[in-house]
Amino acid sequence: MPQFEYDLVIIGSGLAGYTLAREYRKLDKTGSLLLISRDDGVFYSKPMLSNALAGNKTPEQLVMKPVEKMREELAADIRVGTDITEIDPQAHRLVSSQGEVKYGKLVLGLGATPRQLPLQGGAADAVISVNDLTAYRTFRQQLEGKQQISVIGPGLVGCEFANDLLRSGHQVQVIGPDPYPLSLLLPEAVGQRMQEVLAEKGFEWYLERTVERIDRQDDGLHLMLSDGTELQSDFVLSAAGLVPNIELARAAGLKVNRGIAVDRQLATSAPDIYALGDCAEVAGMWLPYVMPIMNAARALAKTLAGEPTDLVYPPMPVVVKTPDFPLVISPPPKDAGNGHWQIDSDDSGLRALFVDSDEQVLGFILTEDKTREKQSLVKQLPNVLDS
Numbered sequence: 386m387p388q389f390e391y392d393l394v395i396i397g398s399g400l401a402g403y404t405l406a407r408e409y410r411k412l413d414k415t416g417s418l419l420l421i422s423r424d425d426g427v428f429y430s431k432p433m434l435s436n437a438l439a440g441n442k443t444p445e446q447l448v449m450k451p452v453e454k455m456r457e458e459l460a461a462d463i464r465v466g467t468d469i470t471e472i473d474p475q476a477h478r479l480v481s482s483q484g485e486v487k488y489g490k491l492v493l494g495l496g497a498t499p500r501q502l503p504l505q506g507g508a509a510d511a512v513i514s515v516n517d518l519t520a521y522r523t524f525r526q527q528l529e530g531k532q533q534i535s536v537i538g539p540g541l542v543g544c545e546f547a548n549d550l551l552r553s554g555h556q557v558q559v560i561g562p563d564p565y566p567l568s569l570l571l572p573e574a575v576g577q578r579m580q581e582v583l584a585e586k587g588f589e590w591y592l593e594r595t596v597e598r599i600d601r602q603d604d605g606l607h608l609m610l611s612d613g614t615e616l617q618s619d620f621v622l623s624a625a626g627l628v629p630n631i632e633l634a635r636a637a638g639l640k641v642n643r644g645i646a647v648d649r650q651l652a653t654s655a656p657d658i659y660a661l662g663d664c665a666e667v668a669g670m671w672l673p674y675v676m677p678i679m680n681a682a683r684a685l686a687k688t689l690a691g692e693p694t695d696l697v698y699p700p701m702p703v704v705v706k707t708p709d710f711p712l713v714i715s716p717p718p719k720d721a722g723n724g725h726w727q728i729d730s731d732d733s734g735l736r737a738l739f740v741d742s743d744e745q746v747l748g749f750i751l752t753e754d755k756t757r758e759k760q761s762l763v764k765q766l767p768n769v770l771d772s
């Protein structure tokens with residue numbers, strides 16, 4: 386009689402949980418595997434949520450595989466609609482809304498939660514955030530018949546949704562405290578160009594201010610901004626950033642920072658517990674994107690299959706899905722403090738290179754037609770996390 390019911394338990398059926406399960410199964414065909422998820426367990430591509438409208442895709446068309454298919458392919462048990470409420474690292478035990486389970490090894494792929502803004506007014510609860518397929522279904526239902534859309538948050542996800550809405554025939558207002566779009570990722574000159582080009586395409590920007598109140602007015606909504614500006618709107622989408630889901634780990638006594646703290650082998654501070662994806666901070670870096678997850682899943686699968694493996698991050702450019710302003714960002718490493726941006730631009734777009742004192746390129750940003758230079762520039766970059 387084994388001490389635990391499953392060799393490996395993964396919490397989360399997002400890209401992190403499912404990619405890890407798939408990579409693990411390539412290396413270990415027999416270990417017993419359980420995935421637990423509070424959602425419905427369908428496999429879908431989250432990045433497509435912010436370009437499905439203009440692509441005429443319904444939420445159902447974004448489902449890549451139903452949960453039954455995932456069970457079969459992964460030779461795994463998958464429990465859906467099941468909320469994990471407690472982890473007991475000493476006893477290797479999980480408590481869930483559907484009972485308890487004992488694990489040999491545990492992986493947390495818990496994702497992140499949209500940041501809630503402190504909004505006032507009678508319609509503050511009408512604001513919607515989209516970070517999964519279920520919320521996207523609600524978004525699409527509520528969007529029906531609406532024309533003037535307000536997007537709170539001029540970051541990557543907010544700008545992608547705004548561009549998708551614009552291209553599907555809506556009017557968009559983008560509101561946020563930032564001085565220019567994607568201000569956490571772009572130097573000012575690039576952000577300003579993005580702002581100008583998208584304004585020409587129809588974006589209405591309300592930057593350097595926040596939404597304070599949302600009230601119902603006639604058939605629509607009335608927004609009051611921090612500088613006194615008043616806006617009429619039919620629908621408000623909030624994309625004000627993500628907060629990693631760390632509470633479960635914190636309550637279990639695991640080390641947490643911004644995300645659940647893990648080392649190069651994706652190990653948390655507790656024995657036999659690992660984390661990856663949007664919930665995890667890997668070697669001090671929180672990178673909530675697809676490429677870091679794919680790399681982490683491959684390395685962790687090897688470790689779990691018996692070959693301890695340090696994670697290596699190659700250069701991982703992010704293609705921003707704003708088709709009216711093509712943009713690729715390969716951010717410099719967090720500790721590349723003494724470098725600087727070299728920016729040149731012409732009619733075909735803008736190229737920004739982040740170089741250190743030895744003229745080594747550590748990161749880049751390309752816009753418009755210059756995005757074609759992506760592959761050749763990637764070859765010049767060092768690894769983000771090296772062996």
Ligand SMILES: Cc1cc2nc3c(=O)[nH]c(=O)nc-3n(C[C@H](O)[C@H](O)[C@H](O)COP(=O)(O)OP(=O)(O)OC[C@H]3O[C@@H](n4cnc5c(N)ncnc54)[C@H](O)[C@@H]3O)c2cc1C
Nearest residue numbers: 397398399400401423424432469495496662663673674675
């Ligand atoms: C609109 C949008 C567009 C994006 N576009 C891009 C892009 O173009 N390129 C790119 O690189 N990245 C993009 N990203 C980011 C990328 O999609 C995410 O980094 C990735 O999908 C996160 O996967 P995850 O598995 O870590 O988290 P999630 O997908 O959030 O999965 C978390 C899982 O944990 C489960 N869970 C959480 N808590 C519990 C609990 N207590 N009990 C049980 N289950 C629990 C949830 O049900 C869910 O199954 C985009 C993100 C968004 C929102």
